[in-house]
Amino acid sequence: DVKVxxxxxxxxxxxxxxxxxxxxxxxDHENMFWYRQDPGLGLRLIYFSYDVKMKEKGDIPExxxxxxxKKERFSLILESASTNQTSMYLCASRGWGTRLDNEQFFGxxxxxxxx
Amino acid sequence: AQSVTQLDSQVxxxxxxxxxxxxxxxxxxxxxxxWYVQYPNQGLQLLLKYLSGSTLVKGINGFEAEFNKSxxxxxxxxxxxxxxxxSEYFCAVSSNTGNQFYFGTGTSLTVIP
Numbered sequence: 001d002v003k004v005x006x007x008x009x010x011x012x013x014x015x016x017x018x019x020x021x022x023x024x025x026x027x028d029h030e031n032m033f034w035y036r037q038d039p040g041l042g043l044r045l046i047y048f049s050y051d052v053k054m055k056e057k058g059d060i061p062e063x064x065x066x067x068x069x070k071k072e073r074f075s076l077i078l079e080s081a082s083t084n085q086t087s088m089y090l091c092a093s094r095g096w097g098t099r100l101d102n103e104q105f106f107g108x109x110x111x112x113x114x115x
Numbered sequence: 116a117q118s119v120t121q122l123d124s125q126v127x128x129x130x131x132x133x134x135x136x137x138x139x140x141x142x143x144x145x146x147x148x149x150w151y152v153q154y155p156n157q158g159l160q161l162l163l164k165y166l167s168g169s170t171l172v173k174g175i176n177g178f179e180a181e182f183n184k185s186x187x188x189x190x191x192x193x194x195x196x197x198x199x200x201x202s203e204y205f206c207a208v209s210s211n212t213g214n215q216f217y218f219g220t221g222t223s224l225t226v227i228p
Contacts (some may be wrong), residue, residue, distance in 0.1 A: 004158070031214055038125070042205065042220035043159075050214050077123075090158055094214075101167070102147060102209065104216055106158035 003027075004107040006091050012113045019078040021110050023091030031094040032074035033104065034058075034066065043090065049074055062106040083113045086111075117142040117208045121219035128196055129165050136191040136222045138206035148189040149207040149216075150180055159205060164187065176216070196228045 009019035025032065031046075031050050035043040045058030047066040055066050064086060067075045076092075078085055088111050092104040122137040140146065147166050151159040163174025170182040180191045189206060206219040 009156075033216075035218075040220060043218040045215065050213060091142075092159075103149060103161050103164055104159075104207075106151075106160070108158045109156070112154070 004091060004093055004105050006089075006107040006110050008110050009108060010111050010113075012036040012115065013081050014115055015082060017078075017081050017114075019081050019112065019114075020114070021076040021078075021089055021091075023074045023093075023107055024072050025074075025093035025105070026072065027093065027095065027105070029093040029095045029105075030071075032068065032085065033094070034064075034074065034076045036060070036085075037090055037091045037109070038087050041059070046076065055112065081112075083114050086112060086114045117144075117146065117210060117217045119206050119208050119219040120228060121158050121204075121206055121222050123222050123226070124128050124220065125223045127225045127227060130198055131195050132194050133194050134192065134200075134224065136204050136206075136224065138189045138191065138219060140187050140206075140208045141216075142187075142210065144210050147209045148182060149209070150174065150177075150178070150188075150189070151205045152209060153203045153205065153221075155202075162204075164193070177217065196224075196226045198222060198228055201226045 004025045017056045033048040034046045049055045049068040091107040094104045120139045128134045149164045150162040163188045165182045173179045204222045209216045
């Protein structure tokens with residue numbers, strides 16, 4: 001089974017702190033994604049990566065950055081956390097042209113609270 | 116670009132009744148279509164997907180969906196729901212050449228005992 005893990009299920013940080021959210025997948029997927037999920041807004045794409053060291057901005061990249069130094073790991077960074085970044089963060093991975101038929105596989109999510 | 120509209124934000128239904136969750140999409144290219152379910156405080160789990168072929172797709176937990184190209188719809192159905200189906204459901208679309216997924220805003224299904 002494909003497995004996507006996220007470093008924390010719950011996280012509480014203070015305004016201005018630097019925050020790292022880590023995501024690891026074990027299926028050698030090329031594509032990885034970071035979303036945030038807020039009530040009534042569904043999932044909004046922050047960044048995605050289609051290969052090591054490659055990244056593309058999604059719909060709401062402001063206030064975030066990402067890092068992909070290894071194929072299995074995709075990190076989301078909040079340089080200076082703010083209260084409006086309190087949200088559920090979901091990581092996903094996706095194979096391309098594989099027998100997994102291009103669906104996205106999701107991690108369990110990290111619920112981040114910024115005080 | 117693609118977009119997805121889930122017409123109902125909340126759907127209450129009695130146990131053992133049928134249910135339909137509606138999803139419409141817009142796209143100028145061929146697409147893949149997906150339905151995901153999200154249980155409380157968890158990530159999304161794939162229910163079913165349409166890639167090509169038969170327009171009626173069967174998924175897990177007794178759910179099915181029908182791809183209607185002329186109406187650009189991909190509605191999710193279940194003939195008889197259980198309380199365990201209470202959850203949030205998301206429709207998603209992806210082009211068959213692109214990397215991105217586009218998600219709807221979700222439908223909260225509540226099954227009343």
